[in-house]
Amino acid sequence: MEARTTNAGFLIFSNPTHMEPLTLHILGCGSARPTHKHNPSSQVLDCRGKLFMIDCGEGTQVAFTRNRLNMNRLGHIFISHNHGDHVFGLPGLVCTMSLMGRTADLHIHAPADVKPLLEMVEQHYCECLGYKLVYHPVDTAANTLVHEDRSLEVWSLPLRHRVPCCGYLFREKPLLPHIRRDMIDAFHIPFSQINNIKNGSGWTTPDGTFLPHEKLTTPADPPRSFAYCSDTLYMPALAPLLKDVTLLYHEATYTSEMEQRAKQNAHSTAAQAARIALAAQASRLCIGHYSACIDDENALLQEARAIFPRTILAREGMQIHL
Amino acid sequence: MEARTTNAGFLIFSNPTHMEPLTLHILGCGSARPTHKHNPSSQVLDCRGKLFMIDCGEGTQVAFTRNRLNMNRLGHIFISHNHGDHVFGLPGLVCTMSLMGRTADLHIHAPADVKPLLEMVEQHYCECLGYKLVYHPVDTAANTLVHEDRSLEVWSLPLRHRVPCCGYLFREKPLLPHIRRDMIDAFHIPFSQINNIKNGSGWTTPDGTFLPHEKLTTPADPPRSFAYCSDTLYMPALAPLLKDVTLLYHEATYTSEMEQRAKQNAHSTAAQAARIALAAQASRLCIGHYSACIDDENALLQEARAIFPRTILAREGMQIHL
16 A cells, blocks of 8 residues: 555555555545534445445535545445434435436445434435335444455444444455466466466366466455444554554544543544554554544644554545555 | 625625615525535525525535524524425534534424424434424415514415425515604704604604604615525416515526426426516516526526516525615
C-alpha cells in the first residue's frame, strides 16, 4: 500500500501489486452537529465493483452520486447504530432507488432499533417499492459473521456507545495465486487449464513431463481487510479483533484535551484511535467523525501520528485504494 | 417591488417603501429525483425576524444555516404533503435543534399523514427532546386559516396531487400608517402619543388646535402576501384564492411539451404556472420544483414569461424581498 495524491488533492493509498483494488470512498466524516465542512457519516467500500455502504447520514444519496458511484452496484448497507447522523439518509436513498427503477434486492444489516425507520419508510413513503428491502438484524454485542460472498466476509465488531452499536470488519477471503504467463507460453498450456492450475493443479506436458503447481504460479496476494469503528468509547479490547487490518477507520471525535468530554459522550480521542491502530498492528489508520467544535483537524492528525505515524484524516470525496 | 442583483449574482426583488422587508429564502427548488444542481423543496419566509419554513426536504438543515438563518427564530414549519422530497429533512432538523439547546416550542403544520414521521422521530431519535414539538393537522381540502399572529395570517390552499396536499398563503395584516416626522417635530408631540396617533387618534396642541390623524400620518403600506403552491396539477380554481398576491411561488416541474407527463404525475408546466399568476393578477411569479430531466431551465422561464412576463426562476440561496 503506497501513498499518492490525486489532482483533487486527496491522499490516496494504493497497492499496485493487487490487480483488483479495494477502494474506500469517504462520503461523510462529520459528527452529529451538521457543519458546512462535513457531511454526516457514510462510507462505501468498492470491492471489485460490488459496493458496500457503511452508515447513511442525511445527504448520503447526493454524496454517493457526486462520488460517481453507481446505485445499481450497491447491494448491502451496514448500519453501525441508530443515531440520526448515521441513518437519516436511508429514507431518501431507499425511495430514490425505487424512483430510478431498481428491481434488485437491497440488504440492510443494522441493529434491531433501526428497523422501525425502515418499516416507516416502506409503509408511508414507498407505496410501490419496485424492489425488496431485506432487513438483517445485527447483534451489536457479538463479533459474528454478518455477511459473506465468494470473495469477502463481513464481521460485526462490538462497540460501546450510548445506544447499541457495532463496527464492521470487511475481510477478503484468501486469494488465488497468480499464473506465470511465461510458463503458460513456454509450455503451450491451454486456456481451459488456467483455473485448475490457479486452484492447485499442476500440468503434464504432451511429452509426459509433470510441472508442479508451484512452478506455474507465483504466490497469491495477501488478503486485505478494512475495519470501520464508529461511534465508540475507547475500547482496547477491540485491538485483537482488528489484528493486522490493512486499513482501520476509527472515530476520533475529540483531541486528548477533551478526553473527559469524549468519555461522557461515549466517543474517542485521536490518541485513543491511534492506540487501537498500534495495538492491532494495522497497516494504516484513517480518522474521522470530527466534532463540530474542532476548528483545526490537523490537531487530531498530529496527536494520532505521534502514536501511529501512518495516519490520515478522512475527507469527503477521498478515495483510499487498499 | 423592484429587482436588483446581489454580489452573489442572485436576482432580488425589493420594495424600498416598506420599512420592514418580508424576505423569502429559497433553500431548495428541485423535485423528487436528487440532482447536483438542486436541493429538494424548502423555503423560509422571514417576516420581521420571525422565520416560517415551508417544506423540508433532505439536507434542509444545512441549506438553512448556509443561508445564515438562525434556528432560534424558526417557530413554525408548514408542510405541503408527505412526499420524501418535501419532508425527509424534518428528522435531522428536529434533532439538531434539540442538540443546539432549543427550548422554545416548534410548531409543525402538516397534513395528517405526516404525523407518523414526527412520532417516529420523537419516539426513536430524541430521547430527551429539549423542546416541545407541537403538531397541528392541516385539512388539505379546505381554504382555512392555519395560523395567525399579530402581523400575519397563514391560509391553506387546497392543491391536487397524488397524496393529500395543500399550498400556503402568507398575508400581512393591515399595516399602521406612517407618522409624519415633520409634524411631530413642528408641534412637539410627545413620544408617548406616537402609538395612539398611528392607531387613529389626532392630537390637540397646548393652544387648543386639533390636528386630525390624517394630517399627522401618511397612508400605511399595502399589506403584502406570498403564496406557495407545490406540488399540484394545473388548478385554475386556485387563482381566486391568490387574488393580487405580491409573490406567487408555483411549481413548474415540466415544459408544455411534457404536459401529458405533468398530468400523469400530478404536476404543472411552466405555462400553467404562468396562467395561474396571470389569472390571479399576481405582482410576481417565481417558478421551481424542476424535474431532473429538464436540462435547461431557461426553457421553463421563456415559456412562463411568454404568458406572465414578471416571472423569475427559483435558485438555491436566492432571496426575494417582497
